[in-house]
Structure formats: structure tokens, C-alpha cells
Amino acid sequence: xSTWDWQVFCKDTIDGEIVPRCFGSxxxxxxLDWLLSAWGWTLSVSxxxxxxxxxxxxxxxxxxTTPRRGLVLLGNAWTELFRNIPLLVQIFLWYxxxxxxxxxxxxVPSFILVVLGLGLFTSARISEQVKAGxxxxxxxxxxxxxxxxxTLPQTYRYVLLPMAFRIVIPPLTSEAMNIVKNSAVxxxxxxxxxxxxxxxxxxxTARGIEIYxxxxxxxxxxxxxxxxVLHFIEQRVRVPGMIGGGx
Amino acid sequence: MLxxxxxxxxxxxxxxxxxxxxxxxxxxxxxxxxxxxxxxxxLALMRxxxxxWLIAAGRRLREHHAxxxxxxxxxxxxxxxxxxxxxxxxxxEYVGHHHLHPVRGGVxxxxxxxxxxxxxxxxQVFAGQxxxxxxxxxxxxxxLPQAFRNMLxxxxxxxxxxxxxxxxxxxxxxxxxxxxxxxxxxxxxRPVETYLVAAVLYFSISFSLxxxxxxxxxxxxxxx
Numbered sequence: 001x002s003t004w005d006w007q008v009f010c011k012d013t014i015d016g017e018i019v020p021r022c023f024g025s026x027x028x029x030x031x032l033d034w035l036l037s038a039w040g041w042t043l044s045v046s047x048x049x050x051x052x053x054x055x056x057x058x059x060x061x062x063x064x065t066t067p068r069r070g071l072v073l074l075g076n077a078w079t080e081l082f083r084n085i086p087l088l089v090q091i092f093l094w095y096x097x098x099x100x101x102x103x104x105x106x107x108v109p110s111f112i113l114v115v116l117g118l119g120l121f122t123s124a125r126i127s128e129q130v131k132a133g134x135x136x137x138x139x140x141x142x143x144x145x146x147x148x149x150x151t152l153p154q155t156y157r158y159v160l161l162p163m164a165f166r167i168v169i170p171p172l173t174s175e176a177m178n179i180v181k182n183s184a185v186x187x188x189x190x191x192x193x194x195x196x197x198x199x200x201x202x203x204x205t206a207r208g209i210e211i212y213x214x215x216x217x218x219x220x221x222x223x224x225x226x227x228x229v230l231h232f233i234e235q236r237v238r239v240p241g242m243i244g245g246g247x
Numbered sequence: 248m249l250x251x252x253x254x255x256x257x258x259x260x261x262x263x264x265x266x267x268x269x270x271x272x273x274x275x276x277x278x279x280x281x282x283x284x285x286x287x288x289x290l291a292l293m294r295x296x297x298x299x300w301l302i303a304a305g306r307r308l309r310e311h312h313a314x315x316x317x318x319x320x321x322x323x324x325x326x327x328x329x330x331x332x333x334x335x336x337x338x339x340e341y342v343g344h345h346h347l348h349p350v351r352g353g354v355x356x357x358x359x360x361x362x363x364x365x366x367x368x369x370x371q372v373f374a375g376q377x378x379x380x381x382x383x384x385x386x387x388x389x390x391l392p393q394a395f396r397n398m399l400x401x402x403x404x405x406x407x408x409x410x411x412x413x414x415x416x417x418x419x420x421x422x423x424x425x426x427x428x429x430x431x432x433x434x435x436x437r438p439v440e441t442y443l444v445a446a447v448l449y450f451s452i453s454f455s456l457x458x459x460x461x462x463x464x465x466x467x468x469x470x471x
Contacts, residue, residue, distance in 0.1 A: 080454060081450070083453075084411075084449070084450045084453035084454045084457070085411075085446050085449050085450050085453070086411040086412070086414040086415075086425070086449055087411075087414075088414045088415060088417055088425060089414060089425060089442070089445055089446050089449055090446070092425075092429075092442045092445075093442055093443070093446055096438050096439060096442050097438075097439050097442050097443055097446075100439045101439070185415070185418075187418075188417065188418070195418075
């Protein structure tokens with residue numbers, strides 16, 4: 001592979017000179033600096049969107065299993081709305097349409113809008129998984145909780161959710177990995193994350209292979225790290241005597 | 248509050264900007280789905296065969312694409328094949344077809360098809376063998392038709408998801424449904440309206456199709 005030139009990452013982004021030790025100083029930025037900052041953006045978008053998705057997804061998933069028809073309808077409508085519009089279209093909606101229709105949102109940075117878009121898109125999928133997790137529990141558990149004199153929220157808090165969340169950790173893991181990969185669409189609204197870095201740096205340096213290999217590696221590392229962390233959590237919270245936290 | 252004005256979306260505008268992209272999105276969905284089903288079936292058959300080297304080869308291909316972060320709906324995978332996009336103006340579309348969808352779709356679908364094949368009772372296979380069928384005949388005439396039928400709702404759901412995912416070819420500049428709306432929005436300086444209409448259109452197509460699939464699923468469930 002003599003044609004590969006990994007020194008491209010040591011180049012200054014302005015004049016293209018190779019900087020010693022690869023990191024720019026005194027305001028100079030090398031492609032390596034840029035790559036790392038792009039990775040930071042990808043991580044921030046993904047992790048914040050994951051928080052949004054977990055919060056709204058869990059809430060909506062829980063609502064869909066309550067005995068109240070109005071709440072079930074709300075949860076179902078939420079899920080169908082965010083599940084049936086492609087992610088890219090949703091990102092554009094948040095970026096172009098929402099600030100135009102709701103003036104107070106006009107000054108909000110596009111980073112926040114992308115986090116909301118990606119998070120709410122994923123919340124629909126998480127709501128589906130949380131709902132499935134709660135429904136996989138035997139009906140008697142809910143009845144037992146209510147018969148003990150727990151209110152409905154208490155039944156969820158102390159009886160249903162502790163088991164349901166353990167059961168859905170594996171699908172949540174792949175959803176968390178998906179969010180990292182899906183964060184690539186943020187490039188479409190000019191968030192300076194890895195995909196945008198790759199597109200621009202490749203234009204500037206004409207070193208597409210090295211750039212894309214590095215970016216692909218970082219995506220892999222990020223998604224795999226999330227996989228390991230959640231696997232660790234899955235092991236730690238496993239209830240003794242139960243395989244995989246479930247049955 | 249911004250005043251919305253949809254008046255510029257006359258039938259002539261829609262057909263000149265959006266229709267072309269819509270047709271392309273549909274073509275992409277169907278080609279990707281057919282390619283994916285073909286590849287997925289082959290992969291599933293490899294996985295379930297009795298030849299160990301076929302199992303290993305199938306697993307390697309599947310795991311490579313399933314774990315690859317860029318391989319799953321990520322536009323990143325496309326520019327990673329620079330050689331494919333150089334040259335013809337059709338480059339973007341070409342790469343979109345041949346690198347993004349069928350391979351990763353096939354990997355996903357191979358799991359679905361495997362589940363479908365494994366859902367067939369073993370007695371069906373034994374009955375086929377008892378009738379003197381070869382392995383290939385048994386698969387073609389007994390197992391696969393039932394597997395396809397069992398997995399039809401899942402395959403159709405996957406098609407709907409794929410239709411939504413085709414919007415990602417935007418990343419490589421292909422002219423799909425979303426791009427059609429975007430160009431119309433830019434030309435008439437009405438991006439808000441066009442994105443809204445795009446969202447409504449994608450939603451109504453996906454939602455009504457998934458309702459139909461749910462109906463179909465119920466009918467199939469009654470039959471069995």
C-alpha cells in the first residue's frame with residue numbers, strides 16, 4: 001500500500017504544510033485536530049440524542065401499556081408519527097420548518113435541533129421496545145402490584161419497570177449503536193461531525209481512502225464501546241437465577 | 248407566524264420536480280429489495296446447509312456487514328467507494344444501487360429468511376425426503392414457498408423501512424423523492440412548505456402501507 005499517505009492527517013488545514021508532531025499550535029489546525037473535534041461532535045450529538053430518546057421513548061412506551069385509552073392513543077400516535085417519516089426528512093423539518101413556524105425557536109443552534117430530531121426519531125423505536133418489554137411480563141405481576149395496594153405509578157416503579165428494563169437492554173443496545181451511526185445525517189444541516197469532516201477533508205486533500213478509513217474506524221470504535229458498556233450494565237444488573245434478566 | 252402558501256405546488260410543478268424523484272425512490276426500493284431477498288435467501292441457505300465451509304463463508308459476510316458501523320443506513324458507506332462514482336454522471340445512482348442497499352439489505356434479510364426457514368416443521372423436510380426429493384427440490388418446492396409465506400409480513404415491513412431509507416441517497420446527490428422536494432423548495436423559495444409536504448407524503452405512504460401489512464398479517468394468522 002505504498003500509495004497511502006497517512007501524513008495527510010499532519011497537514012495544516014490552511015496551507016497544507018506538514019506540521020511536526022501532527023497537532024497544530026497557536027491557532028493552526030491540522031486535519032488530525034479537525035478529525036478529533038469532529039469525533040467530539042459525533043459523540044455529543046449521539047449521547048445527547050440517546051438521552052432524549054431514552055426519556056421520551058420510555059415515557060411513551062409506558063403510556064402505551066396503561067389502562068387509560070387516552071394515554072395509549074397518545075403513545076401510539078407519537079410512535080407512528082416519528083416512525084413513519086424518514087430520519088433525514090425529520091432533521092430537515094427540525095432545521096427548516098420548526099423554527100419558521102415557531103418563532104421562539106429561531107435562535108436555537110442547529111446542534112440542539114439535530115439532537116431533538118435524532119432523539120425523537122429514536123424515541124419511537126425505543127417506545128416500541130419498552131412496550132414490548134412491559135407486555136412480556138406475566139399479567140399477574142401488574143395485578144399482584146395493584147392487589148398489594150400500590151397505585152398504578154407505584155406498580156410501574158417498583159414491580160413492572162425494574163424487570164421490563166432488564167429485558168429490553170439487548171434491543172436498547174442496538175438502538176444506542178444505531179444512534180451513533182444515524183448521527184451521520186447531521187452533516188446535512190452542517191454540524192461539523194465525522195461525516196461532514198470526511199466529505200470536506202476528502203475534497204480538500206484528495207486523500208479519500210485514508211480519511212474514510214480513519215472515520216470508519218472512529219465510528220466502529222464508538223459503536224463498539226457503547227456495545228461493551230451496555231453489555232457490562234446488562235451483566236451487572238442481571239437478577240441472579242434468571243437467564244438474561246428475563247424469564 | 249409565517250404564512251404558509253402551498254399555491255405554487257401546482258400539478259405541473261409536482262410532476263416536473265417530484266415525480267421523477269418518486270419514481271427513482273420506488274425503483275431503488277424494489278431493486279434493493281429484490282436483490283436483498285435473493286442474496287438473503289442464498290445467505291440463509293448457506294447458513295443452514297450441512298457444508299461447514301459454506302456456513303463459515305456466510306457468517307463472515309454477514310458479520311462483516313452487520314457490525315460495520317458504516318454499513319447500516321449510513322451514507323458514509325457510499326463515498327467510501329470512490330472508484331465507483333468517478334466518471335459517468337449516473338455515478339451517484341449507480342453506487343446507490345449497487346453498494347448501499349442489496350448487500351446490507353441481504354444481510355438483514357438473511358436473518359429474516361433463516362427465521363422463516365427454521366419456522367417450518369422438520370416433518371416437512373422429512374416428508375420431502377421420503378418422497379425422494381433431492382435437497383434442491385426439497386428447498387425449492389417444500390421449504391422456501393412456506394418460508395416466504397410465513398415471512399411475508401416481515402419482508403413487507405422491511406420494504407417500507409427500505410423505502411424510508413432510500414431518502415439517504417440524498418447524501419450522494421442522487422435525485423430521489425426528497426431531493427425533488429428540496430429542489431422545488433429552493434427554486435420557488437418555499438422550503439418550509441415543500442419539506443412539510445415531503446414529510447406528509449412519506450408519512451402517509453409508510454403509515455398506510457404498514458396498516459395494510461398489519462391487515463395481511465391478521466389474515467395469514469387466521470389461516471394457520
